[in-house]
Amino acid sequence: MDHLSTLTGTVTARQEIKKSRFAAVAGPVEDESAAKAFIAAHSDQAANHNCWAWRIGQASRFSDDGEPGGTAGKPILQAIDGQSLDRVAVVVTRWFGGILLGSGGLIRAYGGTAAMCLREAEKAPLVETLPASVACGFSDLSLVQSRLEAVPGVHVHALRFNETGAEIRLSLPKSAADEIGRMVADLTSGRATVKLDP
Incomplete structure (x- = not known):
C-alpha cells in the first residue's frame, strides 16, 4: 500500500x-x-x-x-x-x-x-496504519505523548486516565511500528510499551 x-x-x-x-x-x-x-x-x-x-x-x-x-x-x-x-x-x-x-x-x-x-x-x-495502545504512568505521560505526536503518521485517538496513569489509543504507520515501540520503551526505561491491537 x-x-x-x-x-x-x-x-x-x-x-x-x-x-x-x-x-x-x-x-x-x-x-x-x-x-x-x-x-x-x-x-x-x-x-x-x-x-x-x-x-x-x-x-x-x-x-x-x-x-x-x-x-x-x-x-x-x-x-x-x-x-x-x-x-x-x-x-x-x-x-x-x-x-x-x-x-x-x-x-x-x-x-x-x-x-x-x-x-x-x-x-x-497512503500509509498503512495499525491500531495500538500505550499504557504508561503519570510520570512518563507527557514525554511519551509529545514524542508520539512528533512522529509522522502517528495519530492519537484517545487518552483514558486510570489510577496508575493513562492509556493512549493511537494508530501508527505499519512500516515504523517496531521502531516506535523501541522508542517508547527506551524513553521510559521499559515502564511503557506499545501494544498492537489484534
Whole structure:
C-alpha cells in the first residue's frame, strides 16, 4: 500500500468531444457509503449519462449508466488504477451532442476525461496504519505523548486516565511500528510499551 496515493480534495475537469460535453469530478472517499454519497452529490440528473467508478482497497465498483457495456465505468476505474490511486471516486457526466462516438470513442472519452481530471489533482501518499495502545504512568505521560505526536503518521485517538496513569489509543504507520515501540520503551526505561491491537 505504501506506493498508493489518494486525493487531498475534490477536483474537476471538462472537455468537449464531437459536440458531446464531458465533465469529471474526482475526490477522496473513505468507504463505500462515502463513495455512494459522492456519486449522488456529483451526478447531474439533467445530463444524459452519469458514469462512475470508485476504488477502496480491494473493493471497486463502476457503472456505465446507460452507455454500451464496458465503455464508461471500466475505463474510469482503469484511470484510477493507472495512476496508483486508492480511496477515490470519479463521476464523469456526459451531455450528448448528437454525434455517436462508437465504442472506442466512448472508452477514450470517459477514460481520458477521468485521467485528465486525476492528473490535475493534488495527491497524498497512503500509509498503512495499525491500531495500538500505550499504557504508561503519570510520570512518563507527557514525554511519551509529545514524542508520539512528533512522529509522522502517528495519530492519537484517545487518552483514558486510570489510577496508575493513562492509556493512549493511537494508530501508527505499519512500516515504523517496531521502531516506535523501541522508542517508547527506551524513553521510559521499559515502564511503557506499545501494544498492537489484534
